[in-house]
Amino acid sequence: MQIGIIADDFTGASDIALTLAEAGFRVAQFNGVPDTAAEPGLQAGVVALKSRTAPVDQAVAESLAACDWLLAQGCGQIVSKVCSTFDSTPQGNIGPVLEALAGRLGARHIMVCPAFPENGRSVYQGHLFVGDRLLNESGMQDHPLTPMTDADLRRVLAAQTRWPVAHVPAQVVARGSDAILAALPETPAMVIVDAIRDADLFTIGTAARDQVLLCGGSGIALGLPANHGAVRAEPSWDPVSGPGVVLSGSCSRATRAQVARFRERHPSIEVSAQAVMNGSVTAEKLADWVLGQAGVPLVYSSADPQAVLDAQQAFGREASAHAIEMLFARLACILAENGVSRIVVAGGETSGAVVSGLGARVLYIGRRIAPGVPLVHVQGRQLALALKSGNFGDEQFFETALAAMEGGR
Ligand SMILES: Nc1ncnc2c1ncn2[C@@H]1O[C@H](COP(=O)(O)OP(=O)(O)O)[C@@H](O)[C@H]1O
Numbered sequence: 001m002q003i004g005i006i007a008d009d010f011t012g013a014s015d016i017a018l019t020l021a022e023a024g025f026r027v028a029q030f031n032g033v034p035d036t037a038a039e040p041g042l043q044a045g046v047v048a049l050k051s052r053t054a055p056v057d058q059a060v061a062e063s064l065a066a067c068d069w070l071l072a073q074g075c076g077q078i079v080s081k082v083c084s085t086f087d088s089t090p091q092g093n094i095g096p097v098l099e100a101l102a103g104r105l106g107a108r109h110i111m112v113c114p115a116f117p118e119n120g121r122s123v124y125q126g127h128l129f130v131g132d133r134l135l136n137e138s139g140m141q142d143h144p145l146t147p148m149t150d151a152d153l154r155r156v157l158a159a160q161t162r163w164p165v166a167h168v169p170a171q172v173v174a175r176g177s178d179a180i181l182a183a184l185p186e187t188p189a190m191v192i193v194d195a196i197r198d199a200d201l202f203t204i205g206t207a208a209r210d211q212v213l214l215c216g217g218s219g220i221a222l223g224l225p226a227n228h229g230a231v232r233a234e235p236s237w238d239p240v241s242g243p244g245v246v247l248s249g250s251c252s253r254a255t256r257a258q259v260a261r262f263r264e265r266h267p268s269i270e271v272s273a274q275a276v277m278n279g280s281v282t283a284e285k286l287a288d289w290v291l292g293q294a295g296v297p298l299v300y301s302s303a304d305p306q307a308v309l310d311a312q313q314a315f316g317r318e319a320s321a322h323a324i325e326m327l328f329a330r331l332a333c334i335l336a337e338n339g340v341s342r343i344v345v346a347g348g349e350t351s352g353a354v355v356s357g358l359g360a361r362v363l364y365i366g367r368r369i370a371p372g373v374p375l376v377h378v379q380g381r382q383l384a385l386a387l388k389s390g391n392f393g394d395e396q397f398f399e400t401a402l403a404a405m406e407g408g409r
């Protein structure tokens with residue numbers, strides 16, 4: 001393997017795995033740190049962790065374990081994959097994880113760029129935009145676990161690390177990869193690099209040829225396979241048919257619109273945090289309901305910011321999130337055991353829980369359903385998944401994903 005990715009959540013992992021696959025690399029997603037060697041012939045491995053919201057010590061330990069495994073597979077470059085909206089808790093895992101990885105790898109500079117222009121995330125003058133809004137006005141300020149209230153990435157990162165945080169502005173990036181390298185400070189630093197177009201990310205990829213450690217969203221990987229001579233290609237997909245289900249634990253704006261649309265045309269059931277916490281809803285009861293439906297049903301806990309806030313005030317932020325995630329994990333496990341073979345999941349934390357519930361250790365990446373979301377196939381099983389990041393996909397995403405799994409559109 002040449003490039004190793006440590007992803008802080010599962011949707012993010014499949015997002016960057018798609019970028020690498022489309023750039024022509026043979027890639028697999030590993031859910032958690034594997035305890036055996038990877039199959040031969042892979043050029044990139046993505047280790048998916050559920051560390052974005054974990055306590056700092058745990059996130060650091062898991063990231064180092066992932067790094068060690070990737071180094072043992074031969075990787076010469078490590079990418080720490082974070083969200084394109086730079087999601088982190090107020091305690092902040094991104095800075096401490098990068099410090100630890102830099103220590104392990106001997107990195108002096110860490111270029112940091114979460115831009116994903118195709119999905120509207122751009123970094124300009126150190127600030128992160130979602131479309132034409134600053135991050136803190138994009139809806140991310142209401143995220144259930146990682147509210148983002150500051151768009152200045154230099155300030156966000158500086159609050160999480162003892163390292164100096166430098167900045168390479170768009171004007172320098174536009175001058176090319178040598179200009180980026182020349183702009184890196186002489187002393188060790190984390191460096192926010194602006195990118196507003198894919199072309200900027202390709203330039204950053206070229207500049208990063210000899211950098212042992214990088215940090216970013218999936219866009220940071222756009223130009224990396226070309227450094228190894230890879231040529232762009234569409235990943236292949238073997239169709240999977242059979243019963244399907246949509247599981248949505250994401251409360252992000254895009255997901256709520258997708259839920260609203262899907263509900264109009266398909267059987268659906270809402271799960272409230274209250275019902276999960278008082279035990280009146282269980283995975284077993286939900287599975288009975290799902291398996292009794294004609295067509296593809298939707299189970300969702302997706303709720304607006306006020307409902308989420310009410311639940312958090314009543315039961316606690318972590319406790320309500322954890323209980324809902326465990327419900328989806330158990331539900332997915334029962335459904336797969338009963339023949340459900342197409343599962344669309346909305347939400348990064350939710351996807352982590354579901355994939356763990358399914359006991360899926362290795363995922364192969366198929367073609368794209370939407371920017372940042374590939375079809376994925378669980379190794380050794382007739383089971384297709386789509387792990388959709390909260391804010392990705394258009395309103396028809398769920399229907400598109402289910403059809404794409406069967407080979408159609
Ligand atoms: N109704 C709800 N009330 C409180 N928390 C919720 C509710 N529904 C989902 N959650 C929690 O919110 C979090 C959503 O995060 P995630 O799945 O990563 O979605 P996204 O990709 O949109 O960020 C999960 O931990 C989930 O369990």
Ligand SMILES: O=C(O)[C@@H](O)C(=O)COP(=O)(O)O
Pocket residue numbers: 009011012013015016082083084085116217218347348349372388389390391
């Ligand atoms: O970079 C991104 O935006 C995604 O790859 C990602 O990490 C999304 O996280 P969630 O919104 O929590 O699914």
